[in-house]
Amino acid sequence: MSGIIWLASYPKSGNTWFRVFLGNLLGDSDEPASINRLGKTRIASSRLLFDDEIGFEASDLTADEIDRLRPELYIHLAQKVSGPVFMKIHDAYLYLDNNRPLIPRDATAGALYFIRNPLDVAVSFAHHSGWDYDTTIARMADNGFTSCEKSDRLHNQLRQKLLSWSSHVKSWVDQTPFDVHVVRYEDMHKNPFQTFAAASRAVGLDPSDDGILLALEHSSFQRLQAQEDVEGFIEKPPSAKKFFRSGKIGSWREELNDAQVRRIVEDHREVMQRFGYLNVHGEVLDE
Amino acid sequence: MNQAYYVFGLKILSELPLPAPMLSDPAEAANPDIVIEYGQTPEKLDHPQVTGVRYQASTDELLLCVDGVARYWIRKGRRILVTPHPQSSLERILIFLMGSAMGALLHQRGILVLHAGAVAVNKGAIAFAGPSGIGKSTLSAALHDRGCLFLADDVCAIDPAGKKSSLIPGFSRLKLWADALDKLGKNKDDLQSVRWIKNLEKFFIPIQENVATPVALQALFVLDAVNTERIEMWELTGMDKINQLISNTYRMGFLKGLGKTADHFRQCAAVAANLPIVKVSRPKRGFQINELADKILERVNA
Known part of the structure; x- marks a missing residue:
């Protein structure tokens, strides 16, 4: 089936890890794929992609004008490719002023949604962006949160509306006109084989067990860190010391104070309970 | 009332007033290379290649449709027909006319068009290519502040003929974002906005000079932003040069539609043979545009 397979997530939720896995799985090489050659999975908000395919430049348009063209861009790309193509996306699943979705069903061949405990997202996102924890937690609760939105400069990506962490999750899990397979970051760690295999099958891939095992070995967190140490990572923002920083589950326990934990739990209680991060009493579950 | 202009080394007779040097002699306007007019354009082409x-x-024509602005029909490298949207303005129509539409026309004429900016230094022209947002226009403005003559922004026409490639000057218009103005110590209150709309803080930098004749090209700088601390430059060789010219070609999709990719490759190879191409990597964050402008001048004047 041809079309775009969306790798959707809030930032710092395992999306890049999965892209490295895919690069290894589809590259089918004995050597680990370079983290700096993940070009096959482009990001939906790429300015370059937009300018190349539309015929004129996004830099002469407002962010809303750009958004109105984006659904057509994805339909165009889906028709242009011969097989399925993977595309990373951090935008929330949104409907535009004209009630068209930003990501149309016609462009879509499948979708994975990566979700991670927001307590850990807060720690990772803060390090990634160079923000303190309180700022990060406030942004994760802000339904107006967008990235690349400043109108006085040219960002290298198009504007992306992320909404709050909870709204982002619900937008992709509940509001899409197509099926979305949810992948928990914690499961990627605890049961890698089953989790990666199920995600691969959900988007129509049919890899062998050996293929999955080798791709997993080549995309282990330690390997990614080692690669970043040696050659750097082009996708690392300048604000971050490292992109592949810790990758751990539960580092919020050492990093966040009680008030910060309480605030995240209050902000995102419903979605955290729904995805197994809180019990019915609102207590954080062990991983 | 049509007026004759001289841009990209071409005589242009245009119904739309262009920000370009005018030809005052009526005899000169008699045989224009290009005619730009308002008129009816098709909604789609009959047999598009791309x-x-x-x-x-397709081989001879390109149709560009900008929502709420205009449709542009560019034919045989000689005519551009414009159907404005009723709610559009001349300023909006000109932005895309001078960008994509003119780029398509130059491609049709077999001129090598790079997505680059260019200025003239003592020894000739220098051009800078690189992805949108890398700082090409800001660098042009910084060099212009240092006394370099402005030659082109975005649509950069190159004539590969002769022993040395030359830069054919384009429209003398330079657009800058508000944050770039800040870095250059300019005040946006003194400048004309590209579009009087909220959420798009982009301004025209006034350019007084109009260079009409081609200028020998001294070097092409290809800009890139990486996770490093300092600005580094190194000269490319061999196939890397050709690849940079190809990947920095203006709207490659247009060229594919025109069926001119083989000619284009030959042109890139010809230019690569006689033009130094310098890769410039600058820090992603905290880089100083003035430092970059000085380093580039230092290198070309050495």
């Missing part, structure tokens, strides 16, 4: 989201291209 279809983009908002353009279609």
Whole structure:
């Protein structure tokens, strides 16, 4: 089936890890794929992609004008490719002023949604962006949160509306006109084989067990860190010391104070309970 | 009332007033290379070779549709017909006319068009290519502040003929974002906005000079932003040079539609043979545009 397979997530939720896995799985090489050659999975908000395919430049348009063209861009790309193509996306699943979705069903061949405990997202996102924890937690609760939105400069990506962490999750899990397979970051760690295999099958891939095992070995967190140490990572923002920083589950326990934990739990209680991060009493579950 | 202009080394007779040097002698305007007029354009082409989201291209024609602005029909490298949207303005129509539409026309004429900016230094022209947002226009403005003559922004026409490639000057218009103005110590209150709309803080930098004749090209700088601390430059060789010219070609999709990719490759190879191409990597964050402008001048004047 041809079309775009969306790798959707809030930032710092395992999306890049999965892209490295895919690069290894589809590259089918004995050597680990370079983290700096993940070009096959482009990001939906790429300015370059937009300018190349539309015929004129996004830099002469407002962010809303750009958004109105984006659904057509994805339909165009889906028709242009011969097989399925993977595309990373951090935008929330949104409907535009004209009630068209930003990501149309016609462009879509499948979708994975990566979700991670927001307590850990807060720690990772803060390090990634160079923000303190309180700022990060406030942004994760802000339904107006967008990235690349400043109108006085040219960002290298198009504007992306992320909404709050909870709204982002619900937008992709509940509001899409197509099926979305949810992948928990914690499961990627605890049961890698089953989790990666199920995600691969959900988007129509049919890899062998050996293929999955080798791709997993080549995309282990330690390997990614080692690669970043040696050659750097082009996708690392300048604000971050490292992109592949810790990758751990539960580092919020050492990093966040009680008030910060309480605030995240209050902000995102419903979605955290729904995805197994809180019990019915609102207590954080062990991983 | 049509007026004759001289841009990209071409005589242009245009119904739309262009920000370009005018030809005052009526005899000169008699045989224009290009005619730009308002008129009826098709909604689509009959047999497009390549279809983009908002353009279609075939061997002789290209149709560009900009929502709420205009449709542009560019034919045989000689004519551009413009159908304005009723709610559009001349300023909006000109932005895309001078960008994509003119770029398509130059491609049709077999001129090598790079997505680059260019200025003239003592020894000739220098051009800078690189992805949108890398700082090409800001660098042009910084060099212009240092006394370099402005030659081109975005649509950069190159004539590969002769022993040395030359830069054919384009429209003398330079657009800068508000944050770039800040870095250059300019005040946006003194400048004309590209579009009087909220959420797009982009301004025209006034350019007084109009260079009409081609200028020998001294070097092409290809800009890139990486996770490093300092600005580094190194000269490329061999196939890397050709690849940079190809990947920095203006709207490659247009060229594919025109069926001119083989000619284009030959042109890139010809230019690569006689033009130094310098890769410039600058820090992603905290880089100083003035430092970059000085380093580039230092290198070309050495």
